[in-house]
Amino acid sequence: MQATRYVLKGGKILGNIQSDILIANGVIENIAPTINDDSAVTVNVTGNVILPGLVDLHTHLREPGREDSETVLSASKAGAKGGFTALSAMANTSPVADTAGVVEQVFRLGQEAGLVDVFPIGAVTHGLKGEQLSEIGAMADSLARVRVFSDDGNCVFDPLVMRRALEYIKKFDGVIAQHAQEPRLTVGAQMNEGSISATLGLKGWPAIAEEAIIARDVLLADHVKSRLHICHVTTAGGVEIIRWAKARGIQVSAEVTPHHLLLTDDLATTYDPIFKVNPPLRTTADVMALREALADGTIDIVATDHAPHSSETKDCEWQEASFGMIGLETALSIVVKTMVETGLLDWAGVADRMSIAPARIGRYTQQGRNLLVGSAAHVTVIDPTKNWTVDRDLVLSKSRNTPYHGYELPGLVTHTFFGGHATVIDSQVLDKAAL
Amino acid sequence: MSVALSAEDISRALTRISHEILERNHGSAEITLLGIPTRGAHLAARIATIMTGIEGREIPYGTLDITLYRDDLRLRPPRTIMPTSIPSIGIAGRDVILIDDVLYSGRTIRAALDALGEVGRPRTVQLAVLVDRGHRELPIRADYVGKNLPTSPRQSVKVQLTEIDSIDEVVIEGEAN
Amino acid sequence: MRHLLSITDLTAADAIGILNTATELARINEGQVKKLPTLRGRTIVNLFAEDSTRTRISFEAAAKRLSADVINFSAKGSSLSKGESLKDTAQTLQAMGADAVVIRHSASGAAQRLADLEWMSGSVINAGDGTHEHPSQALLDAFTIRKHLSKGANDLAGLRIAIVGDVLHSRVARSNVLLLSLLGADVVLVAPPTLLPVGVETWPASVSYDFDAVIPNVDAIMMLRVQQERMTDLFFPNAREYSRYFGLNSERMSAMATHAIVMHPGPMNRGLEISADVADSARSVIVEQVTNGVNIRMAILYVLLAGGPLEVGSN
Structure with missing residues (x-):
């Protein structure tokens, strides 16, 4: 590929230092107050915020198996538009990503799309059934070099299976990303259990069902001295347990989704399944605890849990509908709205929670690097003054199940550079042919 | 706004109507009065009292709500259904006098005839109204009229009775043209 | 509307x-x-x-x-x-x-x-x-209660009504709690704790686990249908124990105020939440509800x- 040279002029790195940046040969070649380079394309980003390319540790790309709702290519486009340069493909595809063959296929599809790095996540257990370990070692040694393993969508419920998985991945410094959901306490559950579920007559999903698994697993991780990552934490109680575990030095990291930083369970009063998600939307008190935990680092990262669903699985009764919402294109703006505008995080904090920390947890060595000369040129440019309105008919994802249709959100991704190539210019995703 | 009937006028009209009903029906023996709510019901009660004064006997009277039989329900928000109470003697074979405050298009009376038909089969049905303001849309006429009031369709005729309005008065609102 | x-x-x-x-x-x-x-x-x-x-x-x-x-x-x-x-x-x-x-x-x-x-x-x-x-069931229940107990008033102010049984799974209970309280009645929910929803404390109703304590103080008792399969979902040990604590039998009925009525939205599980003699008694307005x-x-x-x-x- 013919690599173009770019000079980003007038941007503020992490929102602070105004510098010009020269991107060439796939890396950041120079950072200086003023760079003039006649051979480079000048990109005026005056006043905009420059962040390392965003990294999502939790994405459902649906390929292979449900290409009607999303593909690696469509998710890559949506990701690039949202400022991402790396996505992590969850294992609950069809077939399940529980063999080297499937993870290599997904990895290759990501490379062919060429808009972001697609890092496959391997299933912890065969077929996500929670019984037998999948081919964890083979996936780790494959071309995809899988380091994150998760049965997301299902909880690794059997404590012995969880213990063995945590032990097994130590061999190559892997991490188990747990979907914390006690299955017996959530049979048929539809939404957060509380006053709203009581009134609506929708089966409750107690916070304890999440917290009990988090508590068990931090103790297991401590016992076997392995790395545990808690997917989509949603409850104030879960935050407390993680805070306690970190204070004890347990190797646990945690994520929160953008929607759990903003939306609450009272939205279910519409019975519109656009708000049906697993884990469910919780209360305002939980939302506030999650924001605080993300600010103080108890929760390490924001991950989208981007979950595309075709319209027929949402255009129906609540209890018949699928769980999940898309989020790649809105994640950054939701974080700006909930964390930056509230003063809880500065731009350096956003860079850490949405790029540096997720890459570190996933051991994505070329992603989530500080913007320094010599780093791989994964760069996201944001106009922090720009508000935009979400329109589900304009999303790049193949599915339209965004809960934010009609919301006006702050912070617009204007440019994304992936490995030195522009994938987004003036908020438009470039076709691969144009790269 | 102009006053078309004073309290005294109303009282005189009801007395006259009472006498006319008795005269035409050769006494009160077969008469049942049915007022159409709301104000027609009160008029029926007053006429019954006047007749009792004349005849020295109780006159059976009641109310007949016609809401469920209206043909113009869909033109307006839902109306409250008012009580229907048929005197225990019933209406079969009786001379039923329907009583209403204002006769206008005639649609209320058509609905009343339908409603009455469900209750039983009177010997005759007659109609008494306090005010006939014209503009009939159906071939219906009153047998007993308190006062004929020529009006324009743009005007409204408002009957007020002390039982609900604290005054006995009929007024015409709006300009004739 | x-x-x-x-x-x-x-x-x-x-x-x-x-x-x-x-x-x-x-x-x-x-x-x-x-x-x-x-x-x-x-x-x-x-x-x-x-x-x-x-x-x-x-x-x-x-x-x-x-x-x-x-x-x-x-x-x-x-x-x-x-x-x-x-x-x-x-x-x-x-x-x-x-x-x-x-x-x-x-x-x-x-x-x-x-x-x-x-x-x-x-x-x-x-x-x-x-x-x-x-909602139509709650309206007919309120209608029935008003007819028997309101002494001509339009609303249900001052009346105390017990709703007894599987509140958790009952749409009849939800609509009745809202409507009866809207019309001024005091509603008390009587059920084993397993059959009350988490969050019930936000409802306009009080809660009791003790049916016998509630019975003498209410003007109407509305029994809810209890489905047999709730047993297998661990909501209560067995039908016999449920009946013993939450079933309305003639002994309990005799503790009711003389004017109080018995209601049930149907279909009834005779012998589980209500005994046959109570269902057919003079206090029962169950047929009239229909x-x-x-x-x-x-x-x-x-x-x-x-x-x-x-x-x-x-x-």
Whole structure:
């Protein structure tokens, strides 16, 4: 590929230092107050915020198996538009990503799309059934070099299976990303259990069902001295347990989704399944605890849990509908709205929670690097003054199940550079042919 | 706004109507009065009292709500259904006098005839109204009229009775043209 | 008012208006008039995606007495049980020109979905959605209570009513708590803790686990159906133990105030939540509830359908 040279002029790195940046040969070649380079394309980003390319540790790309709702290519486009340069493909595809063959296929599809790095996540257990370990070692040694393993969508419920998985991945410094959901306490559950579920007559999903698994697993991780990552934490109680575990030095990291930083369970009063998600939307008190935990680092990262669903699985009764919402294109703006505008995080904090920390947890060595000369040129440019309105008919994802249709959100991704190539210019995703 | 009937006028009209009903029906023996709510019901009660004064006997009277039989329900928000109470003697074979405050298009009376038909089969049905303001849309006429009031369709005729309005008065609102 | 989806759609005045309308209709129905021309030419669809013979028949009788055309669309053999979506069904009903759809569905919120998504233009009447609400049942229960206990008052102020049994899974309980409290009654929920929802403390009702302590102090006891399969879901140990603590038998009935009445929305599990002698006793108004159901449903249809389009902002 013919690599173009770019000079980003007038941007503020992490929102602070105004510098010009020269991107060439796939890396950041120079950072200086003023760079003039006649051979480079000048990109005026005056006043905009420059962040390392965003990294999502939790994405459902649906390929292979449900290409009607999303593909690696469509998710890559949506990701690039949202400022991402790396996505992590969850294992609950069809077939399940529980063999080297499937993870290599997904990895290759990501490379062919060429808009972001697609890092496959391997299933912890065969077929996500929670019984037998999948081919964890083979996936780790494959071309995809899988380091994150998760049965997301299902909880690794059997404590012995969880213990063995945590032990097994130590061999190559892997991490188990747990979907914390006690299955017996959530049979048929539809939404957060509380006053709203009581009134609506929708089966409750107690916070304890999440917290009990988090508590068990931090103790297991401590016992076997392995790395545990808690997917989509949603409850104030879960935050407390993680805070306690970190204070004890347990190797646990945690994520929160953008929607759990903003939306609450009272939205279910519409019975519109656009708000049906697993884990469910919780209360305002939980939302506030999650924001605080993300600010103080108890929760390490924001991950989208981007979950595309075709319209027929949402255009129906609540209890018949699928769980999940898309989020790649809105994640950054939701974080700006909930964390930056509230003063809880500065731009350096956003860079850490949405790029540096997720890459570190996933051991994505070329992603989530500080913007320094010599780093791989994964760069996201944001106009922090720009508000935009979400329109589900304009999303790049193949599915339209965004809960934010009609919301006006702050912070617009204007440019994304992936490995030195522009994938987004003036908020438009470039076709691969144009790269 | 102009006053078309004073309290005294109303009282005189009801007395006259009472006498006319008795005269035409050769006494009160077969008469049942049915007022159409709301104000027609009160008029029926007053006429019954006047007749009792004349005849020295109780006159059976009641109310007949016609809401469920209206043909113009869909033109307006839902109306409250008012009580229907048929005197225990019933209406079969009786001379039923329907009583209403204002006769206008005639649609209320058509609905009343339908409603009455469900209750039983009177010997005759007659109609008494306090005010006939014209503009009939159906071939219906009153047998007993308190006062004929020529009006324009743009005007409204408002009957007020002390039982609900604290005054006995009929007024015409709006300009004739 | 265009739809009746939940008791929360009603003000106290709306509810009293429906009860008063039903009172007048009851008087007419008690006479010789069996059919009123009020809804002639209107089409009402009974969309029953869940078995409920009694509610369907009650709505059907109500609609027919008002001269509406009734189309029954029931679960067995209908497309809803073959996986056709609610949306497709609604669009079919719209194409048939339904002025109102009476919907019974196993999914909570199904009626609201039907109404909100503008899949069809007619009125939607919730005849029971999952474990959410059953507003026409609550209205007929309030009607029955008012008739027996209100001494001529329009509302239920000062009355104390116990709702006993599987509150967690009961749409009848949810609608009744909202309506009876809206009309000024004190509601006490009596159930084992397993059959009360988390969050019940936010409801306009008090809670007791002790049926015997509640019985002498209430004007009406409304028993809820308890399904046998709740046992296997660990809500209570067995039917015998449930009956011992929460069943209404003649011994418990003898502790009731002399004027107090016994209610049940049906169908009853005789011998489980209510004994046969209580169900058939003089205090029982269970059969009368069924009669009142037709009058209430006529009143609902009248209020929703008889009038023309409301002006913006009214009601």
